[in-house]
Amino acid sequence: MTITEAQVMQALKPIEDPELHLGIVDLGLIYGVDVNPQPEGDDVKVTMTFTSPFCPYGPTLKASVQRTVATVPGVKNAAVNIVFTPPWDPHTMASEDCKIALGLGWGEEPEAGPEIENQR
Numbered sequence: 001m002t003i004t005e006a007q008v009m010q011a012l013k014p015i016e017d018p019e020l021h022l023g024i025v026d027l028g029l030i031y032g033v034d035v036n037p038q039p040e041g042d043d044v045k046v047t048m049t050f051t052s053p054f055c056p057y058g059p060t061l062k063a064s065v066q067r068t069v070a071t072v073p074g075v076k077n078a079a080v081n082i083v084f085t086p087p088w089d090p091h092t093m094a095s096e097d098c099k100i101a102l103g104l105g106w107g108e109e110p111e112a113g114p115e116i117e118n119q120r
Contacts, residue, residue: 003042003074005033011072012046015064018057022101024048024065028093031083041076044069048080049088058082 013025024030029048036043046065050058062080069078090102 001074002037003035003044003072005035007072008033008035008044008046008069011068012065015061015068017051018060019055020051020102022098024061026095026098027051027088027090028095028098029088038076042074043077043079044072044075045079045081047083049083051088053084 009025009030012030013023015024016022017024017027017029020027029050030046031049032047034045034047036045046069048062048065050061055061062082066078066080069075069080072078090099090104094102094104
């Protein structure tokens with residue numbers, strides 16, 4: 001039986017960003033899951049990003065995702081592709097719960113503060 005994207009995403013839900021302590025799935029760091037069915041087990045490739053290109057926990061987070069996907073029953077090979085395009089934007093990519101936890105409100109765009117206004 002072929003693995004589904006939903007099964008992989010469910011397996012990844014417990015993984016948290018080490019700095020934000022929020023789930024990487026809910027943060028919107030997982031951009032896609034490709035499943036390539038094979039007779040001996042499926043090949044699964046996860047495309048993801050980090051909260052910043054210079055994330056100090058990037059290698060650890062990537063390894064955690066790869067290990068977790070490899071434990072999903074039916075997965076033969078697990079790979080993780082890190083991309084930075086499009087750049088991660090919590091305003092458009094994170095779940096509503098994560099936005100609230102990050103202090104972003106319910107889908108509101110940040111307003112320009114006085115320091116930004118003074119730069120214009």
